Amino acid sequence: MSLKDSNRRFGWLSITNHWLTATLVIVMLFVGFYMAGLPRGPEKLQMIGMHKSIGITILALAILRLFWRARNPMPDMLGNPPAWRHLAARTVQFSLLGLILLMPISGWIMSSAGGHPVSFFGLFTLPPLVDKSKALGEAFHEIHEILAFVIIALLVIHVLAALKHAFLDRDATLLRMLGRPGRD
Numbered sequence: 001m002s003l004k005d006s007n008r009r010f011g012w013l014s015i016t017n018h019w020l021t022a023t024l025v026i027v028m029l030f031v032g033f034y035m036a037g038l039p040r041g042p043e044k045l046q047m048i049g050m051h052k053s054i055g056i057t058i059l060a061l062a063i064l065r066l067f068w069r070a071r072n073p074m075p076d077m078l079g080n081p082p083a084w085r086h087l088a089a090r091t092v093q094f095s096l097l098g099l100i101l102l103m104p105i106s107g108w109i110m111s112s113a114g115g116h117p118v119s120f121f122g123l124f125t126l127p128p129l130v131d132k133s134k135a136l137g138e139a140f141h142e143i144h145e146i147l148a149f150v151i152i153a154l155l156v157i158h159v160l161a162a163l164k165h166a167f168l169d170r171d172a173t174l175l176r177m178l179g180r181p182g183r184d
């Protein structure tokens with residue numbers, strides 16, 4: 001399989017980025033809601049530290065994806081869909097990309113405003129994005145939580161659309177994101 005994307009196929013870099021991001025975002029949603037419900041203490045602190053590091057990994061993968069897409073064509077949608085379906089699919093995909101950028105950035109602002117460091121797996125510490133501010137910290141906690149629900153809603157639509165392609169339309173949309181040639 002080629003590294004680069006073409007008008008018909010995803011290369012292995014895009015495929016790896018897609019499934020790695022998908023797995024990490026789903027893990028982060030579970031971890032996020034679980035740790036938010038924990039009482040203050042060492043377990044919560046440890047989980048928040050891990051949550052921040054994985055969130056920054058997701059941000060790095062999203063930035064890599066932007067650079068990659070600027071130099072590689074997005075494969076065309078299969079089956080010549082009507083304009084409204086094309087627009088709907090691209091809107092969901094574009095919104096998910098926006099969210100995997102905004103979600104980590106809102107978490108980073110929340111931590112900075114709270115005066116808490118953002119360490120990347122203990123290897124280095126990222127600079128604060130804003131000055132310490134209780135009001136800003138609380139606002140971004142709220143924003144972070146709302147964005148989590150928006151991601152969940154869009155993920156459900158995105159997964160249902162992929163399953164529709166695989167089982168109702170029986171085209172290769174899902175298969176090509178799995179790196180399999182399938183039926184075009």
Ligand code: HEM
Pocket residue numbers: 025028029030031032033035036037048051052054055056058100103104105106107108110111118141144145148
């Ligand atoms: C795509 C990436 C991310 C996802 C999906 C995600 C998801 C979540 C979720 C679902 C919550 C629980 C919200 C609530 O009910 O209060 C949460 C809380 C939190 N997140 Fe994230 N997050 C991401 C990235 C980040 C990043 C990069 C940081 C920091 C650098 C961060 C810092 C936090 C903090 C500090 C909390 C609050 C914990 C608490 O005080 O209880 N998150 N996150």
